[in-house]
Amino acid sequence: MAHIFTEANFQAEVLSSPVPVLVDFWAEWCGPCRVLGPIIEEIASEVDESKLKIGKVNVDQNAHLSTEHRVLSIPTMLIFKGGQEVGKIVGSMPKEELLAKLAPYLA
Amino acid sequence: MHNTIIIGSGPAGWTAAIYAARADLKPMVFEGYEPGGQLMTTTEVENFPGFEHGIQGPDLMSVMRKQAKRFETEIISAMVDSVKQIDGGFEVVSKGQTYQSKTVILSTGATARRLGLESEKALYGNGVSACATCDGFFFKGKNVIIVGGGDSAMEEATFLTRFAEKVFIVHRREEFRASKIMQERVKANSKIELILNSEVIEILGVDVGHVTGVKLRNTVSGETSEMNIDGVFASIGHEPNVALVKGLVDLDEKGYVKTIPGTSQTNIKGLFACGDVQDSRYRQAITAAGSGCMAALDVEKFLAGHE
Structure with missing residues (x-):
């Protein structure tokens, strides 16, 4: 299961995480997000969490987080490492393509 | 088989x-x-x-x-x-x-057709959007441009006024292709402003990583100008x-x-x-x-x- 990140736990779960974290910014009313959602869940259930932690931020409920991290389009996936944003992937895509983009973190 | x-x-x-x-x-x-x-x-x-x-x-x-x-x-x-x-x-x-x-x-x-600009590609997801219904939300209180002159441009412009402070419709010609009812809806909306006979020739902000403005060219006079803007949407067929x-x-x-x-x-x-x-x-x-x-x-x- 993908983690649920919120304004309340973002510091602890994402920014202070010892492993890299993939954060999927999404919303209920965004069609492409609903296509990507199950793909994110699938990847989350398959990857080794000691290498990459995967979770989601609902922008409706956490508008502050999207503003702070300059998310202007959804779905957007941000990758954090050591509290820093190190990667940004915009838009929905098939699972294989997303896995290829995440490959550097899964090696 | x-x-x-x-x-x-x-x-x-x-x-x-x-x-x-x-x-x-x-x-x-x-x-x-x-x-x-x-x-x-x-x-x-x-x-x-x-x-x-x-x-x-x-x-x-x-x-x-x-x-x-x-x-x-x-x-x-x-x-x-x-x-x-x-x-x-x-x-x-x-x-x-x-x-x-x-x-x-x-x-x-x-x-959906894109504008076809290098700067558009570079700023996709950083103020350039291919989906008004997905991304309008992020432009609360901001100023945005929508390029186009058909029904869907009018529809998206109207949708974007739910969030944006001001929506500018940039269109290459003097007249819209959109149906009369859609045009009237747009003209009656005080948050929408029309910029006619104009096209976007560059999106500004590549150097800072997010959209800061656009360069426009008047299709009649050929004159170019710049305007500050936070987001660019295209609805050009x-x-x-x-x-x-x-x-x-x-x-x-x-x-x-x-x-x-x-x-x-x-x-x-x-x-x-x-x-x-x-x-x-x-x-x-x-x-x-x-x-x-x-x-x-x-x-x-x-x-x-x-x-």
Whole structure:
């Protein structure tokens, strides 16, 4: 299961995480997000969490987080490492393509 | 060998699948890069019969997919890389795997046209958006531009005023193509301002990583100017997704797949087309669904004649 990140736990779960974290910014009313959602869940259930932690931020409920991290389009996936944003992937895509983009973190 | 392979998963593809599956043809559907198609980026669909109070585009597509699945449709979540003719049918390649089928239903739809600027590509997701319904939310209290002059540009401009402080419609000509009712709605909206006879020639902000403005050119005088803006949306029409069959089937003068009027038959026997990839005129969810039904019935008839 993908983690649920919120304004309340973002510091602890994402920014202070010892492993890299993939954060999927999404919303209920965004069609492409609903296509990507199950793909994110699938990847989350398959990857080794000691290498990459995967979770989601609902922008409706956490508008502050999207503003702070300059998310202007959804779905957007941000990758954090050591509290820093190190990667940004915009838009929905098939699972294989997303896995290829995440490959550097899964090696 | 499969009976039929359906390429594309918008209303045309799913309707074709529902009909083909119910005819016991065990269709296979390739969902493609944007499963659900264009309806996935719309909000309320108010004109699809059967939904008295409207339905959200993504919900409509999700129901159609479930309905197709209920009748033994095999769904593959991947792009098709190539289609070619072989003896007795077609060979479809996806992710290095080869599938053979007696018939193919092409329902690859159409894709929104982009402005085609380098700066647009560079700033995609950073103020440049391909989906007003997805991204309007992030422009609360900001100023945005929408490029275009048709109904969908007017519709998206109106939608964007829910969030944005000001929406500027930039259009190349003096007159809009949009229907009268849509134009009037836009003109009556105090948050919308029109910038006519103008085109966006560059989006500014690549150096800072997000959109800060645009460079405009007046299409009459040729003069250029800059204006500050936070977001850029484009609604300048669609291109049919024909790359897969270019060189294989005949296209019409607008570049859409040509079908024999009143049928879904292309010039290649056993290859049928439905939905927006072959329709430059109506392009509605319901006409796409209708043509998907036609394609499945045409396939059924074609197969019966070959057994």
